[in-house]
Amino acid sequence: MMADGTLIAPEIAPLETAPKGYWDLVRGQFFKNRVAAVSVVIILLLFLVAAWAPLIANGKPFVWRQAGITTYPLLRYLVVPTPGASIDYLFNYVLFATITVPIALGFAYFLTRSVAGAFRKKYKRAVGYGLLLAIVPFLFAPKYRLDGSDYPRKVTELDAANGEYAVFPPVGQDPITPTRQILKGPSGDHILGTDKDGRDVFARMIHGARISLSVGFVAEFIAIFVGVVFGALAGYYRGWLDITVMRFIEMVICFPSFFLILTIVAFIEPEKRSIFHIMLVMGITGWTGIARMVRGEFLKLADQDFVQSARALGCSSTRLMFRHILPNAMGPVLVSAAFGVAGAILTESGLSYLGFGAPPPTPTWGEMISQGKEHLEEAWWLIVFPGLSIFVSVTIYNLAGEGLRDAMDPKMRS
Amino acid sequence: MSQSSDVLLDVQDLRTHFYTDAGIARAVDGISFDIKRGECVALVGESGCGKSVTSLSIMRLLAMPPARMPSGKILFKGRDLARLNENEMCSVRGKEIAMIFQEPQSALNPVFTVGDQIAEAFMTHHPQAKAKEAWDKTIEAMRQVGIPDSERRALDYPHQLSGGMKQRICIAMALICGPELIIADEPTTALDVTIQAQILELLRKLQKERHLSLLLITHDLGVVAEMAERTCVMYAGKIIEQSPTADVFRRPLHPYTQGLLRARPGIVGGTKHRLSVIPGMVPAATRFEDNCRFNPRCPLCTQECKDKEPALVDYGDHHRAACWHTKAEGIDAWRVEPIAKEQHA
Numbered sequence: 023m024m025a026d027g028t029l030i031a032p033e034i035a036p037l038e039t040a041p042k043g044y045w046d047l048v049r050g051q052f053f054k055n056r057v058a059a060v061s062v063v064i065i066l067l068l069f070l071v072a073a074w075a076p077l078i079a080n081g082k083p084f085v086w087r088q089a090g091i092t093t094y095p096l097l098r099y100l101v102v103p104t105p106g107a108s109i110d111y112l113f114n115y116v117l118f119a120t121i122t123v124p125i126a127l128g129f130a131y132f133l134t135r136s137v138a139g140a141f142r143k144k145y146k147r148a149v150g151y152g153l154l155l156a157i158v159p160f161l162f163a164p165k166y167r168l169d170g171s172d173y174p175r176k177v178t179e180l181d182a183a184n185g186e187y188a189v190f191p192p193v194g195q196d197p198i199t200p201t202r203q204i205l206k207g208p209s210g211d212h213i214l215g216t217d218k219d220g221r222d223v224f225a226r227m228i229h230g231a232r233i234s235l236s237v238g239f240v241a242e243f244i245a246i247f248v249g250v251v252f253g254a255l256a257g258y259y260r261g262w263l264d265i266t267v268m269r270f271i272e273m274v275i276c277f278p279s280f281f282l283i284l285t286i287v288a289f290i291e292p293e294k295r296s297i298f299h300i301m302l303v304m305g306i307t308g309w310t311g312i313a314r315m316v317r318g319e320f321l322k323l324a325d326q327d328f329v330q331s332a333r334a335l336g337c338s339s340t341r342l343m344f345r346h347i348l349p350n351a352m353g354p355v356l357v358s359a360a361f362g363v364a365g366a367i368l369t370e371s372g373l374s375y376l377g378f379g380a381p382p383p384t385p386t387w388g389e390m391i392s393q394g395k396e397h398l399e400e401a402w403w404l405i406v407f408p409g410l411s412i413f414v415s416v417t418i419y420n421l422a423g424e425g426l427r428d429a430m431d432p433k434m435r436s
Numbered sequence: 437m438s439q440s441s442d443v444l445l446d447v448q449d450l451r452t453h454f455y456t457d458a459g460i461a462r463a464v465d466g467i468s469f470d471i472k473r474g475e476c477v478a479l480v481g482e483s484g485c486g487k488s489v490t491s492l493s494i495m496r497l498l499a500m501p502p503a504r505m506p507s508g509k510i511l512f513k514g515r516d517l518a519r520l521n522e523n524e525m526c527s528v529r530g531k532e533i534a535m536i537f538q539e540p541q542s543a544l545n546p547v548f549t550v551g552d553q554i555a556e557a558f559m560t561h562h563p564q565a566k567a568k569e570a571w572d573k574t575i576e577a578m579r580q581v582g583i584p585d586s587e588r589r590a591l592d593y594p595h596q597l598s599g600g601m602k603q604r605i606c607i608a609m610a611l612i613c614g615p616e617l618i619i620a621d622e623p624t625t626a627l628d629v630t631i632q633a634q635i636l637e638l639l640r641k642l643q644k645e646r647h648l649s650l651l652l653i654t655h656d657l658g659v660v661a662e663m664a665e666r667t668c669v670m671y672a673g674k675i676i677e678q679s680p681t682a683d684v685f686r687r688p689l690h691p692y693t694q695g696l697l698r699a700r701p702g703i704v705g706g707t708k709h710r711l712s713v714i715p716g717m718v719p720a721a722t723r724f725e726d727n728c729r730f731n732p733r734c735p736l737c738t739q740e741c742k743d744k745e746p747a748l749v750d751y752g753d754h755h756r757a758a759c760w761h762t763k764a765e766g767i768d769a770w771r772v773e774p775i776a777k778e779q780h781a
Contacts, residue, residue, distance in 0.1 A: 052756060075775035097462060098528075110727055148722040261775070325540060327537055327538075327542035327543045328542060328543055328545045328546070329701040330537070330543075330545055331537050331544075331606070331609075332542040332545070333497055333536070334495055334497060334529055334530065334534065334537075335529060335534070335556075335560060335609060336526045336527060336528070336530035336531060336556045336557075336560050336561060336613075337526070337560055338526055340522075341560075345556075346545055349545075349547045349548075350545070350546065
């Protein structure tokens with residue numbers, strides 16, 4: 023008994039080293055698997071490369087000083103929307119976020135390092151401020167168009183003796199603008215050679231990562247969203263709704279989805295076609311497996327005691343479905359999403375290869391291979407390197423998915 | 437019976453039937469009882485007698501179909517819960533009537549911390565409340581159910597706590613919105629004996645402090661003797677005996693109740709006695725007939741029992757039983773010892 027008469031549970035309180043939550047367990051198990059851990063690191067690296075592509079491979083210099091005037095062409099390139107390259111604009115937000123969020127977090131840590139408990143809250147706020155800061159350059163972006171100067175060629179005009187200089191990114195080649203260096207093999211200037219329009223293959227591959235990676239993610243995100251909603255409704259309400267949804271899913275599964283995507287994309291005029299159409303179509307054809315899985319999980323979980331107990335506390339059906347049951351059903355969904363992303367990357371490459379991908383000058387890996395096949399005999403580098411990147415990214419997604427599946431399997435836990 | 441304003445919950449002729457492929461299962465078949473404010477009523481019976489279905493029917497937690505309630509009123513503060521729609525029912529559940537379940541292990545959501553779950557129970561009925569307020573209430577509620585170091589324990593996941601602690605969390609969840617009636621469905625069945633005593637004591641203390649009404653559903657007669665002021669004994673979907681608790685133990689009137697009391701393990705007068713059993717089983721709910729449903733197992737069974745259904749008759753002091761052979765002064769239906777029978781055979 024305590025002083026005020028409250029009964030104290032005399033059971034021994036759990037040890038300080040008590041196991042953490044379910045996801046902590048899964049994380050621990052996941053990183054024990056070296057292959058999966060390396061895969062995730064490579065995925066993150068690929069995403070960083072994709073986000074930072076303009077800073078890694080760009081024909082525009084960071085700083086350009088000529089005739090006493092200093093300009094920053096690359097910065098302008100980042101914030102002025104390039105026509106027809108909406109995905110680039112999106113990724114540039116991410117680019118600024120990857121810079122500003124760590125800085126904001128660092129500040130939050132610096133300011134609150136003595137206040138132990140307050141850190142968690144400040145941490146969230148710092149991310150918010152960082153994201154806000156990332157948007158600012160775009161809000162105040164100059165409205166004029168990009169300059170079309172060919173900086174890699176103009177660089178010879180600079181006179182170092184007059185204090186003129188230029189600072190280029192690591193790969194100082196433009197991925198879009200054609201040059202006269204046609205079909206050159208790998209060399210010092212062009213590490214992985216150039217294509218038939220004289221564009222640097224390495225620069226194009228780095229920028230192509232943006233499309234390939236985002237297609238996988240966005241398409242799978244749409245698929246998860248649609249699949250979870252349908253699966254949850256069918257599994258929770260059962261009865262005629264379940265039957266209707268399941269028959270509908272069986273119909274959708276019967277479509278050969280790749281040809282469906284081809285047909286739909288072919289009907290969109292090439293000028294209007296953008297990568298978002300492809301993502302959307304891939305998303306709305308790829309949700310069936312997830313819906314079935316979510317339905318199964320819901321059928322199983324809806325009968326669990328904790329759902330009944332949440333209902334007895336007055337939770338509405340929507341709240342039960344999405345707050346109480348769904349988090350318990352997300353595990354298998356995430357695993358299948360990892361495999362789904364790999365599949366989506368392949369599908370996108372296939373579409374681009376057939377010429378139905380992102381509209382031309384936008385570089386994508388599939389489109390690069392498609393162009394390279396015409397010069398297969400004289401320029402092997404056009405096919406080998408983009409092909410390798412598709413192979414690597416699909417493989418690591420599959421390995422990561424497998425690792426996640428094993429990590430969530432209690433029987434594999436040692 | 438005292439003034440009706442004192443009565444918090446009045447269940448009248450409640451019937452819950454399940455329409456299954458095997459036929460109509462009349463799991464609860466016309467039961468009536470009431471609970472006054474601040475009173476603890478126990479519902480006792482074997483597995484499958486309809487205790488849990490009764491509690492779920494009061495909370496309207498059964499899936500309909502297959503369940504249906506062809507008749508009956510569940511008057512809670514004069515409002516008939518059986519007539520409320522789902523939205524109205526949502527605001528009753530948790531806020532006015534709360535429930536504690538049998539297995540605390542599975543009654544908590546494994547992916548959220550216990551503090552989150554208690555806070556959510558509060559937020560469900562106070563959507564305008566600030567998160568800080570909900571959290572303070574949570575910590576306070578955890579302290580009241582006797583969880584030491586509640587600020588830290590609130591951040592634990594259910595699997596990090598012991599069974600007793602989890603049941604305390606469930607009680608905190610049930611109490612946080614200040615309900616007037618708690619339905620405890622076998623709250624101690626899944627716990628160790630020592631923890632059982634603590635949980636019961638906690639429940640009784642909270643009940644007295646807050647003047648709560650408690651509907652205690654159990655098959656443990658020890659728990660009943662400890663907690664309840666009145667007891668209803670259920671058999672095969674019917675209440676067959678209803679009385680102040682002390683009376684049930686002192687003067688059981690129904691042969692089934694007598695059998696139950698004899699079937700308790702225990703040491704009487706320092707000597708072990710042979711544990712007696714009630715022969716047979718509860719019939720399947722699809723095969724209930726309109727007679728005395730205990731007749732196949734009853735030592736006093738006559739043709740009358742097989743033909744007609746006995747009504748609950750008051751034998752004085754609010755002690756009521758439904759049996760054709762019961763007399764006010766009491767009878768011992770099980771006088772013939774099963775041991776003697778065995779020797780005979």
